Amino acid sequence: MWKPDRSSDQTLYHQIADEMERRISYGEFPPGSQLPSERKLAEQLGVNRSTVIQAYEELRALGIIESRTGSGTRVSKFKWGATPKHTPNWHRYVEGGHFLPNLPYLRRIREVLQKDPTLIDFASGELNSELSPNEEISTLMKEKKFKEYLGYDNPQGYMPLREELVSYLSRYRNIQTTDSSILITSGSQQSLYLITQCLLAPGDAVAIEDPSYIYSLPMFQSAGLRLFRLPVDEKGIRPEDIRALYKKNRIKMIFVNPNFQNPTGTLLDQERRMELLGIATELGLPIVEDDPFSLTAYDGVPPMPLKSYDQLGSVLYIGSFSKIAASGLRVGWMVAPHSVVERLADARQQMDFGLSVVPQRIAAHFLASDYFQPHLEQLRMRLQYKRDSLIDALQKELPGQVTFTIPQGGLHLWCKVIPQVNDNKLFEEAIRRGVVIAPGSVYGSDSGYVRFTFARTKEEEIAPGIAKFAEALRTVLS
Incomplete structure (x- = not known):
């Protein structure tokens, strides 16, 4: 029976x-x-x-x-x-289909923030309106009257934006490319989705960082990929680990976030960067480099991407406006060999016939404007101030109970709670106290880690938010 x-x-x-x-x-x-x-x-x-x-x-x-x-x-x-x-x-x-839903923690975070916008948000990985160039974009929209045809655009993306990105990538990221090697996407996640669906097959093995935000994206499991870990220490991943994974599991692709890694905030050591590129080319493995945070470097000297050292076309480079301007624009890009761009553009056209021209046009004008550089400088200053406020609050409220490495860029502080604690109990108690956090287990770590994102939280909310978190931790430990 x-x-x-x-x-x-x-x-x-x-x-x-x-x-x-x-x-x-x-x-x-x-x-x-x-x-x-x-x-x-x-x-x-x-x-x-x-x-x-x-x-x-x-x-x-x-x-x-x-x-x-x-x-x-x-x-x-x-x-x-x-x-x-x-x-x-x-x-x-x-409950059918092969595309898996978001992780329960992420669905819960979205649910509580929608129900109660007064919650202090340390979980959402985006800029708040105070850090976005709202006024500058409004001015550009008034100055640059829209006259283009509002029809289906080139599936590769709006040509003026791709042309502007060629200059941007050369100036800010030391990447030399052409408009035919750039694909405009709706953000980093769409770039990753296209790669997992079009360049890999179910059963393929890939290497990802540990911990990594990729653990929070069920799209990899939905694609039937086998994930193998590259542990991250204070200098990033250890490239030699790739050899062992390749020998044992025949990995087909490497996914890395080398600059102010999400969630740890670490910077991949320069020597390890060159070693990583050397091993990848030796084994014929493509590297997918996601680089959303580099321009937030607080000292104003953004670390160069792996792609800038790539002489053989081994690196697929992903960028986005979400972490440096506004996530609502939904504009990202990928730099790849033209054959790859054509394949992914064809797949994306089947999905949506291409992105809206309007946000692409705004992004192109913003990149070319005199507003862009001052915006970056203001963004770095404000992010550093918020990071420092977060650290001060943690040291005041939880002395000796948490440890962390101070990031030099990015939007996150990766924090280890020293007393043994249950992730779910701490998460729910924090919500009851009025603050939302992202448990480290979302990113594949052991219990007891927390990712605090300080870009979405208002400056005046940081200290009260950490005080509420401290109350929640003490309650769970009592």
Whole structure:
């Protein structure tokens, strides 16, 4: 006899409801027939009666069964008449498909922030409006009247933006490229999605940093990729680890975030950069370099990307406006060999026929304007001030209870809680106290780490927010 699978991610009552619906649709229980009582079915399946009650409630809500006092539970005659009209089982569809939902922590973060915007947000990895060039963009939109045709654009992206990015990448990132080797995307995540879907196949092995924000992106598991870890220390990954992974698992691609890595904030050591490039070219492995934070370097000297040293075209370089201007523009880019750009542009065209011209046009004008450099300088100054405020608050509220390495750029502070603590209990207690954090386990780390993002939080909220976090930690530890 069928039994529910207790190791499944699907709840027991949903499994039972689906199985009973299947048996009814196959005619095992014809219209009007009596179903087992809740108590009897619970005994047969080895579950609590309350679980069967929930399953029957699900089927009643769909109109598949009906219950009457004294008559028990029967299959609905109306639902299964001569011309049955059966509502789709949307629950089954929602739990089907190969594209996995976001991690529970991330869904919970989104849920609580939508319900209560007064929560102090240390979890969202984006700039707040005070750090975005809102006034500058408004001025540019007034000055640069829009006259272009609002039709489908080149699937590779808006040509004036690609041309402007050629100058930007040369000036700010020491990357020499052409507009034909640039693909405009809706941000770094779309770039990664296109790579995982178009350049890799289910079962392929890839190397990623540990910890890494990639653990928070189920798109890698949805693509059927096997993830292997490259531990990150104070100098970044150890390139020699790649040899061992290649020998043992035949990895096909390396994903790295070498400049102010998310979540640790570390900077890949210069010697290790050159070693990484050498090993990758020796083994014929492509490197995907995500570089969203470099221009936030607080000393005003952004570290050069791996791509700037790439002589053989081994590095796929990903950039974005999200961490240096505004995430709402949804403008990112990828620098890659032209054949790769053509392949990914074709795939993206199948998805959405290309991005909107409007935000691409805004981005192009902003890059070319006199506003861009002053904005970067102001952004760096404000981010450094917020980082320092966060560190001061942690040292004041939790002396001796947390450790961290001070980042020299980026939006995050990676923090280790010294007393042993349960991630979920700390996370929920912090929410109850009015502050939202990102547990380190979201990024693949052990329990007891927290990523504090200080770019979204208002300056005046940082100290009160850390005080609330400290209260939550003390409550969980007591």
